[in-house]
Amino acid sequence: MTTDDPQLRTAVVRALRSSGVPLGLVEERASITAVPDVVVVDIRGERSPGLPALERLRAKWPAASIFAVADSLTPDVILQAMRAGANEFFAWPTAGESSSASMEDGLHGALGRIAERLALAHGDDTSASRTFAFFGAKGGTGTTTLAVNCGAELARLTKQPTIIIDLNPFLGEVALFLGVRPRFTLLDAADNLHRLDTEFLRELVATHSSGLDILAGSDTVDRPNGQDTGALEELVQWLGRSYEFVVIDAGHLTNPCAEVAVNTADSIFLVANPDIPSIRNTQRVVDRMEQMGAGTDRIRILLNRTSEQHVIAPKQIEDALGHPIHHAFPSDYDTVSAALNAGVPVALGSRSVLATQFVQFTRELAGLPAAVEDSEAGRRRGAFLGMF
Ligand SMILES: Nc1ncnc2c1ncn2[C@@H]1O[C@H](COP(=O)(O)OP(=O)(O)O)[C@@H](O)[C@H]1O
Ligand SMILES: [Mg+2]
Structure with missing residues (x-):
């Protein structure tokens, strides 16, 4: 998007985001690796980037759809x-009076047509990458635990290229949970977007025994911060071209880079516990x-640390949230802490009910048929889920 007018920028971003078409937004000056499908150019008045910018962008991205925003749509301007x-x-x-409603309708229509055309052009391309972001309703609900286990299981079950990235500033724990000591972090990738290629990325990631690549969290106190969002959004989009699955431990919505995960994820998993503060925060x-x-x-709502003596019934939680519970994971402190101490994801090192749940959740995410259960864990799982 190219404009000097913050009001127009806000209006266009809002309209694009509410269109229902999943998209990532990249500023032109930050766009090093990304080739956009849609470009919005302000051609109003003297101060705007205008027609010369439009011509330059057309030359730079010949295949893009370019949207021109003009003062009025006279035949001459068009x-x-x-x-x-x-x-x-x-x-x-x-x-x-700016009529944002009519511009919004117009943008939605145009975006819808472009999305349809792109879908047709890519055919039924089943290899399209998918990005899953995990957010905690509040601290300690199990966001990192679920993200890490999901990433390791996706890599192990599908044997497809899978990466997990840790968006938490300073205190991210993804690498720790997986028992790896990374030499680099996602900031090394975000700060070097201009030289990012698969070879350079291989240097930056650590690889877990499940096959999962890890782009570790920053160890710098105040980064990533709001100024890193453009580069990180582009990084995630770039990773989507190299990996089948991109898993993001996004921490909390208060994370200054939370919008990167919200904007890029195909599915957003909100991890809640069955307690009042967690449910109240989930609503917010x-x-x-x-x-x-x-x-x-x-x-999608994930309910973690459920117990057989639940204080709040799942139905009550669903009613309060106005969202169904997508998946529930039982509380199992022994299994989780043993896995953590060994640096091995739960599903790889245990045959517990919790491990079975991770496998089931991940198979569904990857579009694999449900596993056949023959284990003690499977039988116990049946009893547990009967309550939901
Ligand atoms: N299903 C579970 N049963 C028991 N303990 C769990 C479960 N999930 C997570 N935990 C524990 O809860 C604590 C917080 O989990 P963590 O994944 O770090 O949460 P967050 O990333 O949301 O802060 C950790 O000690 C973890 O081992
Ligand atoms: Mg965490």
Whole structure:
């Protein structure tokens, strides 16, 4: 997107985010590796980047759909913009009443058409990469535990390239949970986007015995921060081209880079515990994510540390959240702490009910058929899930 007008930028970003089409936003100046499908250029008035910018971008990205935003859509303006290379035209007057609703409708229609065309062009490409982000409703709900186990299981079960990245500033624990000592962090990747290629990335990641690659969390106190979001969003998009599955431990919504995960994830997993503060926070987080443009269909609730003596019934939790519980994981401190001490994910080192749940959850994510159960764990799982 190219404009000097913050109001227009906000309006366009809001309209694009609420379109229902999953997309990542990249600033032109930050766009080193990304080739956008859609470019929005402000061609209003004297101060705007205008038609010369539009021409330059058309030359730079010949295959992109370019949206021109003009003061008014007179035949003259449309003709000029078309000659410069624009595909779609929208009006957003610089002065007076701006009608954001009609621009929003127009943008939604245009984006929908482009998404359909791209889907057709890619055919039924089943190798499209998927990004899963894990957020905690509050600290200690098990976000890192679920993200790490999901990543390791995806790598082990599918044998497909899988990476986990730790977006937590300073105190990320992904590498620790997996028992690896990384030499580099995701900041080394974000700060060197201009030289990022598969070879360089291989230097930066640590690999777990399950096959899972790890881009470890920053060990710098104040990074990643708000200024890193552009580079990190681009990094995640870049990883999506090299990996089948990208798993993000996004920490909490208060993380300054949370929007990177919200914007890039195909599914957003919100990890809650069956207690009042956790459920109250989950409600708030769901609301805020919807405001950020996440759209309810991408948000999935994971209930972790359930016990047989649940204080709040799952149905009550679902009613309070207005969202179904996508998956429930039992509380099993012995299994989790043994796995943590050994640096081995739960599902790899145990035949517990919890391990069975991780396998089941991950198989579903990867689109694999459910595993046949013959174990003691499987029988006990049946009894446990009967309560839900
Ligand atoms: N299902 C579970 N049963 C028992 N303990 C768990 C479970 N999931 C996580 N834990 C424990 O809870 C603590 C917090 O988990 P963690 O994954 O670090 O949460 P977060 O990343 O949300 O802060 C850890 O000590 C972890 O071992
Ligand atoms: Mg954590």
